[in-house]
Amino acid sequence: MNRKIKLVYCIPGLYASGGMERVLTLKANYLVEKLGYDVTIILTEEKGRKLYYELSPLVKVINLDINFDRIGGGNLVMRLYNYFSRQQRYKKRLRKALYELRPDITISTLRREINFITSIRDGSRKIGEFHFSRDNYRNFNDIKAPTSIRKMAARMWMNQLLSILKKLEKFVVLTNEDREKWIELDNVICIHNPSTFRATCTSDCEAKRILAIGRYTYQKGFDLLLPAWKKVSENHPDWQLVIYGDGKRAEYQKQADALGLNRENCRLEGTTTQVAKEMASSSAFVLSSRYEGMPMVLGEAMACGIPPVSFTCPCGPRDIITDREDGLLVENGNIDQLAEKLDFIITNREIRKQMGEKAVVNVHRFDLENIMQKWDDLFKGILS
Numbered sequence: 001m002n003r004k005i006k007l008v009y010c011i012p013g014l015y016a017s018g019g020m021e022r023v024l025t026l027k028a029n030y031l032v033e034k035l036g037y038d039v040t041i042i043l044t045e046e047k048g049r050k051l052y053y054e055l056s057p058l059v060k061v062i063n064l065d066i067n068f069d070r071i072g073g074g075n076l077v078m079r080l081y082n083y084f085s086r087q088q089r090y091k092k093r094l095r096k097a098l099y100e101l102r103p104d105i106t107i108s109t110l111r112r113e114i115n116f117i118t119s120i121r122d123g124s125r126k127i128g129e130f131h132f133s134r135d136n137y138r139n140f141n142d143i144k145a146p147t148s149i150r151k152m153a154a155r156m157w158m159n160q161l162l163s164i165l166k167k168l169e170k171f172v173v174l175t176n177e178d179r180e181k182w183i184e185l186d187n188v189i190c191i192h193n194p195s196t197f198r199a200t201c202t203s204d205c206e207a208k209r210i211l212a213i214g215r216y217t218y219q220k221g222f223d224l225l226l227p228a229w230k231k232v233s234e235n236h237p238d239w240q241l242v243i244y245g246d247g248k249r250a251e252y253q254k255q256a257d258a259l260g261l262n263r264e265n266c267r268l269e270g271t272t273t274q275v276a277k278e279m280a281s282s283s284a285f286v287l288s289s290r291y292e293g294m295p296m297v298l299g300e301a302m303a304c305g306i307p308p309v310s311f312t313c314p315c316g317p318r319d320i321i322t323d324r325e326d327g328l329l330v331e332n333g334n335i336d337q338l339a340e341k342l343d344f345i346i347t348n349r350e351i352r353k354q355m356g357e358k359a360v361v362n363v364h365r366f367d368l369e370n371i372m373q374k375w376d377d378l379f380k381g382i383l384s
Contacts, residue, residue, distance in 0.1 A: 298316070298327075
C-alpha cells in the first residue's frame with residue numbers, strides 16, 4: 001500500500017501507570033516511527049490531564065470528554081441513568097470522530113465502546129484487543145448478591161459479549177492459554193504483549209535472595225507466598241525473600257510476623273524504581289498470583305537472568321516459562337509445591353545458573369520488534 005494505513009485505538013485514558021497504558025503507548029510509538037502507520041488514540045476520560053507515558057508527537061490524541069469515571073454516587077437508578085446517558089453520548093461522538101477520520105482499522109480495548117463499535121458503519125475493519133483473561137473478566141464476584149444471581153448475571157453478560165465479538169474481524173488475546181478458552185469464536189488469535197523492559201545488567205544467580213514484585217492485593221497471592229516461604233526459610237535460614245509493591249502492605253506484614261518471619265529472612269517493602277537493579281541483585285523471581293492477564297514481570301526477571309518460579313495461574317505463566325528449562329511452574333495455589341520448587345532452585349546452584357542463562361535467551365521472543373512484526377502482518381493481512 002502506498003498511502004499510510006490509518007489506525008484508531010479506543011481506550012478510556014492514558015494518564016495512569018497501568019500495563020495496558022504502557023503497552024499501547026509503546027506500540028503506537030513503534031507503529032508511527034518504525035512502520036509508518038497513521039495512528040490516532042481516542043480517549044473518554046480526564047481531558048487535559050497529562051499522559052503518564054510519553055507518546056510520539058506523530059501519534060494523534062482525541063479526548064471525547066465523556067468521563068464515565070466521574071459518574072459519582074447517588075442511588076442506583078440515578079447512577080444507571082448517568083451511565084447510559086454518557087454511553088449514548090460516547091456512541092454519538094465516537095461515530096462522528098470515526099466518520100471524520102475514516103480509519104482503515106479501529107481497535108477496541110474492550111471497554112465501553114465494545115458494546116456498539118461494530119454498529120458504526122464508517123468503513124473501518126473492527127478489531128478487539130483483550131488485555132485480561134476470560135476467567136477473570138467481569139465475573140461479578142465484587143457484587144454483593146447471592147452466588148446464583150451473580151452467576152446468572154455473568155452468564156447473560158458473557159453471552160451478550162460473545163455475540164458482539166463474533167462480529168469483529170479479529171479478536172486478539174494475550175496468551176495461547178486464554179485463546180483456547182474462547183471456544184465459541186473462530187476469529188481469535190494470540191499476540192503476546194511486547195516486553196517493555198531492557199535489562200542493563202544480568203544476575204550471576206549467586207545472591208541468597210529471592211524477589212517478588214506486585215501490589216499487596218488478593219490477586220498477587222502474597223498470602224500464599226508467605227507460608228510457603230516459612231517452609232523454605234526453615235531449611236535455608238541464610239536466604240531472604242524480598243517483596244516490593246504498593247497497596248495494603250500492613251496486612252501482609254502482620255501475617256509475616258505471625259508466621260515468625262523477620263527482616264533477616266523476609267522483607268516487605270514499598271515500591272521501587274530500581275526494578276532492574278533489584279532483579280540483578282537476586283537469584284530467582286517468584287510469582288504467586290491467583291490470576292493474571294500477561295505478567296510481563298516474569299519476562300523482566302528472565303531478561304535480568306534470574307529464573308522465575310511461578311504458579312500456573314490463568315493466564316500467562318505457561319506462555320512465558322518453559323518449565324525446567326528457563327524457570328519452574330507450580331500447580332496454581334499449591335503452597336507446599338511452591339515451597340518445594342523454591343527449595344529446589346535454592347539447593348541446585350548450577351541448575352539455577354543454567355536456567356538464568358537460558359531465560360535471557362528465551363525471553364527475546366517478546367522483544368518489541370518481534371511482537372510488532374506480528375501486528376504489522378495482522379493489519380496488512382486484514383486489508384489485503
